[in-house]
Amino acid sequence: xxxxxxxxxxxxxxxxxxxxxxxxxxxxxxxTVLERDxxxxxxxxxxxxxxxxxxxxxxxxxSAVLEKLFxxxxxxxxxxxxxxxxDVVNDVIWIGRNVRLANGASDxxxxxxxxxxxxxxxxxxxxxxxxxxxxxxxxxxxxATDPARxxxxxxxxxxEGKHEETINADLVVDAxxxxxxxxxxxxxxxxxxxxxxxxxxxxxxxxxxxxxxPTDLVGKHGIVVAGSAPNWRNxxxxxxxxxxxxxxxxxxxxxxxxxxxxxxxxxxATLPTMEIHDVIARAEPLTDYRRYRYAFSLxxxxxxxxxxxxxxxxxxxxxCSFNPxxxxxxxxxxxxxxxxxxxxxxxxxxxxxxxxxxxxxxxDIPWDIAVxxxxxxxxxxxxxxxxxxxxxxxxxxxxxxxxxxxxxxxAFLKVVNLMIPPSSLLTPSIARRVWQGSRRSALSMxxxxxxxxxxxxxxxxxx
Numbered sequence: 001x002x003x004x005x006x007x008x009x010x011x012x013x014x015x016x017x018x019x020x021x022x023x024x025x026x027x028x029x030x031x032t033v034l035e036r037d038x039x040x041x042x043x044x045x046x047x048x049x050x051x052x053x054x055x056x057x058x059x060x061x062x063s064a065v066l067e068k069l070f071x072x073x074x075x076x077x078x079x080x081x082x083x084x085x086x087d088v089v090n091d092v093i094w095i096g097r098n099v100r101l102a103n104g105a106s107d108x109x110x111x112x113x114x115x116x117x118x119x120x121x122x123x124x125x126x127x128x129x130x131x132x133x134x135x136x137x138x139x140x141x142x143x144a145t146d147p148a149r150x151x152x153x154x155x156x157x158x159x160e161g162k163h164e165e166t167i168n169a170d171l172v173v174d175a176x177x178x179x180x181x182x183x184x185x186x187x188x189x190x191x192x193x194x195x196x197x198x199x200x201x202x203x204x205x206x207x208x209x210x211x212x213x214p215t216d217l218v219g220k221h222g223i224v225v226a227g228s229a230p231n232w233r234n235x236x237x238x239x240x241x242x243x244x245x246x247x248x249x250x251x252x253x254x255x256x257x258x259x260x261x262x263x264x265x266x267x268x269a270t271l272p273t274m275e276i277h278d279v280i281a282r283a284e285p286l287t288d289y290r291r292y293r294y295a296f297s298l299x300x301x302x303x304x305x306x307x308x309x310x311x312x313x314x315x316x317x318x319x320c321s322f323n324p325x326x327x328x329x330x331x332x333x334x335x336x337x338x339x340x341x342x343x344x345x346x347x348x349x350x351x352x353x354x355x356x357x358x359x360x361x362x363x364d365i366p367w368d369i370a371v372x373x374x375x376x377x378x379x380x381x382x383x384x385x386x387x388x389x390x391x392x393x394x395x396x397x398x399x400x401x402x403x404x405x406x407x408x409x410x411a412f413l414k415v416v417n418l419m420i421p422p423s424s425l426l427t428p429s430i431a432r433r434v435w436q437g438s439r440r441s442a443l444s445m446x447x448x449x450x451x452x453x454x455x456x457x458x459x460x461x462x463x
Contacts, residue, residue: 001026004348005170009034009155011140014049016316016333017175018122022069023341025132028170033126034138034157043081043120051324053290054207055236055248056115057222060088060108060417062331065338070125074111077121082241083113086221088417089410092238093217096226097399098272101413104406108417112221114240118330135159142185143172145309149189152312171348173313178298180318191307194300199371199382201323203294205234205250206257206264210283212245217279225271226325227251232377234325235271237279247280250325252377259289297322297371299363303356311348313355315340320363322370331418335362365421391422394434398425401437408433 008028010021013035024031037048045052058066066073077083086092088108094101111118126132137160144154144166154168174182183193217223222238235249249257249267257267268277299320302308316333339358343351375382376392395412402408411430414420424430 001345002347003027003029004344006030007032007169008171008173009167009169010173010175010315011155012048012175012177013037013039013123013134014175014177014316015119015122015330016177016318016336017173018119018126019066019069019333019337020173020175020315020340021132022126022129023337023344024171024173025126025129026341027344029131031132032167032169033132033134034140034155034167035134035136036139038136039123039134040116040120043114043116045116049115049119051292052115052119053287054115054205054292054324055238055246055327056113056118056330057238057327058111058113058118059327059331060110060414061419062334063109063111065331065334066122069334069337070122073121073125076125077111077113077117081113081117081121082243083111083117084221084239084241085109085111089406089413091219091221093220093223093273093275094226094409094413095224095271095273096228097396098228099399099403100273101399101402101409102404102406104410106410106413108410108413108419110417112239114246117241137161140176140181142181142188143309143312144168145189149309151310169311171311171313171351173315174318175315177317178321180314182314182318183300186309189309191309192305194302194305196301197299199297199374199380200253201294201296201374201377201380202253203250203323203325204254204256205248205292205325206259206267207246207248207290207292208264208285209240209287210245210247210280210285212239212243213283216245216283217275223273223276225273225276226373228272228376231255231270233267233270235268235276236325237276244286245279245283247276249276252374253379256291259291261285264289292324294324297367297374299367302352303360308352308356310352313340313352315359319356319359320367322367323374326366326370326373326416328366328370328416328418332362332366335418366418369416369422394426397438398430398434401434401440404440405433405437408437 004027006029008024008031010017010033013033021031021033037046088110089106090103139158141156143152152172225235227234233251237247240246343355
C-alpha cells in the first residue's frame, strides 16, 4: 500500500488503539503507540482498563474483523491461552424480555476469553510487526501544531515522569477511550469541542470468577440475561480460559448487586432464570468480588464540527461509548479500524471528515440498539418517539416468537452481533414469522412472560 507519511502516533494501547495502529502500519513507515500504563508481563488486568476484571466476549463480527487484520488470531487465543470458539446462537443461552430464545446451529462464531487475554494476544501480534513500537508509562499532555494551528504535528508527552517533550508525527490518533481529553485539546487550539449526547443509565455490575466443572451447563458456553421489567436486572455467565466461569450481575440506576455470597446469590435468584444461580451456588470462587460503575452512555459528535485540525483523529470510545452490557464495544472499534483502512486507501486529504462520516454510520446502529433498549426502562430519561416505541414493541413480539423459532433467534442475534442491520428484522418474511410465532407463543405461555423461563431454571432443558 502507498505510504502516506513517515510517522503515525496512536495514543492509547487498549483494543481500539491496537487495531488503529495495525491499520496505520500499512500506510506509515513507523507507528508508535503511546500508553500511560506499563504492560503486564502476564495477561492480567491493568489499571488503564477498568473493565479488564469483568465479563468479555468477542461477537461474531468482531471476531471476523480481527481475523482479517491478524490472521490466525482466534486459533492462537484458543491454542495458547485456552479461549473458546463457539456458535453464538447454539452454544449460549440467550434470555431477553424474560423468555429464552431457541438455540440452533448458525454461522455466527464468537470468541470467549478474558479481556486481558484478548488484549494481550492482540498487543503481541501488533508489536511483532517490524514498523510498530510502543512507549509505556507515557502520559500525553496535549497536541503540538504548526504556528497557524491548522495542522497537528505531534504530541506533547512525559515519559516515565521526565520533562515534557514533543514527539513529532504526520498523524495523531486519539484512542484514549471515553475519558479522552480530545475535546479540551481542541479548545486549547481554538477549535469548538464536539457536541455530546448523554443517556444516564447508572449501570453497576458485580463480577466474580469461579471454577468451571464439566457438569456445569452441559453443552453450553454461557448464559446471557438482558434486563427487563419488573426488576431490569442483567446477568451473564460465560466460559473463560483456565476452566473458569466469569459471572457479572447488576442493574440500572443504583440497583447494585451485593458483594457478599449470600447477597450475590439472592440477587442472581431474581433473574428470570435460576441457571446462573444454580451453577454459582455450588462453584468454587477463584477471585474476590469486583464492582464496575458506568454512569452514562456518551457520544461525541465529531462529524458535525465545521472546523477540525488536519492530521488528527479521535477513534473508538473517544467518539462513542455505550452501555457495556451489550458487549458491542470491541466489535465497534474493529469496524472503525476497517473504515480507517478504507479512508487511508483513498489518501490523507480531508481524512478527518471522511473518517468521522464513516464512523458515524458504524456507531449509529449499536448506539440505537443500546440506547433504544435502555429507554425501555421507565426511569431512564430520554426521548421516546413513536418509531422507537414501535420497534421496542415489535422486538418483544419477536422474542416471543423466537422461543420456538431458531431462525428468528438467529436473525435477532445477527443484528446484536452487528452482522446485519436492524432493518432486516422488518422484512416481510421475518415479520410474518414474528406475527405467526408470537400469536402461538402468547396462547401457550403462562402469564407473566417470565414464568415461561422458570422451567428452564431447574435444568430441564440444558441440551
